[in-house]
Amino acid sequence: MIELDLTAPADQTPSSPPPASRYRLPGLLLAAVLTLVAGGAAPISSVLWRYLGSVPSPEGAESPFQLAGGRAYTVAGSGADRVAVAWSLTGAPRKLWTARFPIRVTDPDAMSWGGLQAEPAGDVVLLTDGTDTTVVDARTGATRWTSRIYVTPLPGRRVGVVQDNEFRANTVYDQASGEPGTLYFSATGEPHTEPPLRSEVRGVDLATGRVLWTVAAAGSVNVAVPPDDPGILLLSSDRLQRIDGGTGQVVRTTPLPERNGTGPTGSELIDGTLTVYYGRGGAVSDEVVYAVDSLEQLWDRPVPEITRDPANCGGVHCSGNTQALDVLDSRTGEVRWRAPADVDLFRHGEYVGELGSDSGLPVRLVDPATGATRIDLSGWTIETAPSSRPLLLRRSAGDGASAFAVVPAGRGRIQPLGTAGGALSDCTADERHVVCRVGGELRIWAYRA
Known part of the structure; x- marks a missing residue:
């Protein structure tokens, strides 16, 4: 028989730890106090705006x-090469891989098709120099395949599209002759005095370069790739076709008769529709607008x-000039x-933006349906392409510093980020980072909005 002494003082060193529930409420109260103290000690910009570090990058175009x-x-x-370096931005910038590819050599008469760019597409990255494309492994930078013709990745990032054309022999333009007239450029930028006899659009496997399908048409063609859409729109001289990007099958076809004696000369994706232009000598005389999915004519x-x-x-x-623009x-x-x-005017997500036609400076973002002001942009400059997301804004913060901000989707306001x-x-941004050139390096910030 064991007697329990209920009057003895409590043991100050229990043999086992007390249950965690005993500390739950005091712990929560302490955490709340510490959060408030920390919040008061650190400015909110330290959460929204954080300097990650820099990477080397020579100056120049x-x-x-x-x-x-x-x-x-x-x-x-x-x-004779270009050297591309991929940098991880998870934490401090870290080099992932280096890829080398030949500098594009062009004829002085050839048309320039833009500068260098990198575009991730699933397991690969497309490194494009003019019209030349080098496709490398996204993990290692090893070359997978190359193309002398520009490759456009389709949504889904598994299939790309290349557009090629065939010209009649002896039609290459002689620059030395100086003869006037309309020129027609090949897929590699070579000028010709006659339009192509035929054009081919090919779907290729982005991982291997293997041709998956081919669609041909007489004369010149325009290819439009709607965002977030598995198909392409192919405009030729007499029809508009919707083509499945995975198989190359023609899903829909709409005939395009001449208008005022002219056929279609080009097309443009605008706000979820495709506009087909008609005219002569580079001047547009008519435009016809089609639904992207059904190819139904909406208006003209x-x-x-x-x-x-x-x-x-x-x-x-829009219609009119800068003095009367509808x-x-x-x-x-x-x-x-x-x-x-x-x-x-420019389109930016759910807004239409206005830029001063002389200054190029932003004025405001407005409601596309009414033109009512949604965000005042006066005092800011736009550092990214106006139509890109996010819209990165910058202005002077005094003493040589710059203040940065973005326009988050669906917020209806400017979100300040921080200063630098x-x-x-040459500043630019994506949804999480801002990069600016400073001399021979790139400085990188992470942000949240």
Whole structure:
């Protein structure tokens, strides 16, 4: 028989730890106090804006850089090669791999098709120099395959599209002759005096370069790739076709009769529709708008000749010049609202943006349906392409520093990020990072919005 002494003092050193539930409430209270103290000690910008570090990048147009797929890519010349470096931005910048590919050698008469760019597509990255494309492994940078023709990845990042054409012999333009006339350029930028006899559009496996399908048409063609869409739109001289990007099968066809004695001369994706242009000598006389999915004609209109103060409308249907610029409904062609004088327009997500036509500086973001102001952009400059997401904004913060901000989707406001000092140039951004050139290096910040 064991007697229990209920009056003895409690043992100060229990043989086993007390249950965790005993500390739950005090622990939560302590955590809340510490959170408040920490929140008061650290400015909110330290959470939204964090400097990650820098990576080397020579200055100049021949040494571009790019943010894509959560990585930074730098390119520099080295003898007869270009050297591309992929950098991880998870924490401090870290080199992932280096890839070398030959510098594109072009004829002086050939058309330039843009600069160097890197585009991730699933397990590969497309490194494009003009029209030349080198496809490398996204993990190691090892070359998978190459193409002398520009490769456009389709949504889904498994299939790419290349467009080639065939010209009649002896039609290459002689630059020394200086003869006037219309020129027609091949897929590699070579000028010809006659249009192509036929064109081919090929679907290729992005991992291997293997041709999956081929669609041919007489004469020239335009290829449009709608965003977030598995198909392509193929415009030829007499028809518009919707083609399945995986198989090459023609899903829909719409005939395109001539208008006022002219056939289609080009096309453009605008706000979920495809606009087909008609005209002669580079001047547009008519435009016809089609639904991307069904190829149903939505509306059409004659395009009056604009001789004074032409406006630029990127991704927006508009009519008139900078002194009387009407914004049109994408589905009906009806006038929605009139823009202020002396602005150009661009589409940015759920907004239409306005830029001063002379200054190029941003004015505001407006409601596409009414033109009502949604975000005032005065005092800021736009560091990314106006139509890109996010819209990276910058302005002086005094003493040589710059303040940065973004326009997050669906927020209806400008989100300040933070400040940075130094002679920053060539800034760009993706959804998580900002990169600016400073001398021979790139400085990189992470942000949240």
